[in-house]
Amino acid sequence: MPLLVVTGYPCSGKTTRVEKIINCFNAKHKDIVVVNDGQFNGFDREVIYGSSRNEKNLRAFLKSETQKHLNKDTLVIVDSLNYIKGFRYELHCITKAAQTPHCVLWCDIGKDRALELNHQRSKDKYSDKLMEELIMRYEEPNGQTRWDSPLFILQIDNDLALEPIEDALFKSKPPPPNMSTVAQPLQATDFMYELDKVTNETVKHIVNCQRSAMPGDKIRLPAGGEVELMRHSTLAELNKIRRQFIVYMKMNPVSDCSQLSTMFIQYLQTSLL
Known part of the structure; x- marks a missing residue:
């Protein structure tokens, strides 16, 4: 009333x-x-x-x-x-x-x-x-x-x-x-866990592969897909991009957690240009 x-x-x-x-x-x-x-x-x-x-x-x-x-x-x-x-x-x-x-x-x-x-x-x-x-x-x-x-x-x-x-x-x-x-849509129960896990594993894998890779090489990721290494990136830089992606996904959650890896790869590729 x-x-x-x-x-x-x-x-x-x-x-x-x-x-x-x-x-x-x-x-x-x-x-x-x-x-x-x-x-x-x-x-x-x-x-x-x-x-x-x-x-x-x-x-x-x-x-x-x-x-x-x-x-x-x-x-x-x-x-x-x-x-x-x-x-x-x-x-x-x-x-x-x-x-x-x-x-x-x-x-x-x-x-x-x-x-x-x-x-x-x-x-x-x-x-x-x-x-x-x-x-x-x-x-x-x-x-x-x-x-x-x-x-x-x-x-x-x-x-x-x-x-x-x-x-x-x-x-x-x-x-x-x-x-x-306005109430945000409910997220899947394991959404935040998967989001943190996928992005963290991806960042760690890229950092390890950079030690033996050269700019222009493609790094194949554990969850599937690959990232083209345009230049060497520091752990701090990758973690900053990871945090930005997590904030974005909190505001725009997806119901299918299997999409997270592909979305993060695309986000990384765009951010590292």
Whole structure:
């Protein structure tokens, strides 16, 4: 199920909007999990947001909780300042890996109005200094970037239009995963063993044969096939090529291990030109 990232200045009405969203979606029998600052152990606004290290720990907690709850059955709502675009990008990457839709709700408010609403609070107030710092740090969402899209902007005095948000969360296609998050095909059980064995034996055989061979001679290999000796190569050079080949084969495994020798010979021949 999808992810809703709520962002905005302090005192911009984020939690109030989240409560309305929860009431609406609960009526439609949606499973919802809210991840917020208050769930962080020992949370204190002045302590957490007053220290970059503490704030980093808070973001790590929010990210971890989001990853833990994001699944095919649950709508996850991250109710926090979420003011750093890099963090919103990280949350976006989580949804790509989970192949689930997401959207951003920006509770927009002017600086003066936010300060005014903070002063009107009877409890849970931000200090004036911290308010000024958080407002200055805020990186506004940009609907042109993929991690802030689709973006819904809601002014403090406007009504919340739930239908477009619902469409974005439940009726849109999930983003395609990054190639780095796509599971690689399973390798044969003995693939890595055979890969290491074949390449190691081939390198050792070439080194031994070079002692009596001349450039231009062809060296017949134990596993079949032959390599034309264009020049003498050091053990270090051959092992470097061997390691490069192993890395390549890990990314492009084959099901038939009998092909490894031929493939390595071709790779060697090309690399030694």
